Amino acid sequence: MLNLPKVEGQYQIAPRSANDLVINQAALEPLAKLKAAGFVLIATTNQPGISRGHITRREIDLMHAMLLKVFPLNDILMCPHDDSDRCPCRKPKPGLFREAAFKYHLLLDHSFVLSDKWQDAKAAQNAGCTSILVKSPWNGTGHHDFIAQDCESAAARILHLQHANNFTCAG
Numbered sequence: 001m002l003n004l005p006k007v008e009g010q011y012q013i014a015p016r017s018a019n020d021l022v023i024n025q026a027a028l029e030p031l032a033k034l035k036a037a038g039f040v041l042i043a044t045t046n047q048p049g050i051s052r053g054h055i056t057r058r059e060i061d062l063m064h065a066m067l068l069k070v071f072p073l074n075d076i077l078m079c080p081h082d083d084s085d086r087c088p089c090r091k092p093k094p095g096l097f098r099e100a101a102f103k104y105h106l107l108l109d110h111s112f113v114l115s116d117k118w119q120d121a122k123a124a125q126n127a128g129c130t131s132i133l134v135k136s137p138w139n140g141t142g143h144h145d146f147i148a149q150d151c152e153s154a155a156a157r158i159l160h161l162q163h164a165n166n167f168t169c170a171g
Helices: 025-036 057-070 095-104 118-127 151-165
Strands: 006-008 011-013 042-046 075-079 112-115 130-134 146-148
Touching: 025 151, 042 095, 042 118, 057 075, 075 095, 095 118, 112 118, 112 151, 118 130, 130 151, 146 151
Parallel strands: 042 075, 112 130, 130 146
Antiparallel strands: 006 011
């Protein structure tokens, strides 16, 4: 959601270098509104390319630094493992959300997960968060709490839910 992926067939291809990173301009204003409303904004990301040898940790760190400069994020938490590693932080497992909750003193049942991928919605469910998926070919057919047309309407939904339910934190 923070960057625009390259698409090959039915798959999103993650950028392999900082030069390949294309910022999703449509996410800037909605995230700024959430930040202004007092939300803690944490990006969580699976980066199996590190363990597969497709990208270095240094290159991922460069891309994360670029994202932290552009977006009003508090942090970016990453799982560098492949599915075969059976890591508890690899989404759809909830480990990254639990790490965020511990580090930032968040209540997961008062947190939102905004994404366009089914893995994030499933991880949200596994962690007890509310999931909002932005419509995309990667939504899947599994669990999600809400589907939004775009980032702007997703942020509006979060702000509405925060007001209606007195939520105070975001995942």
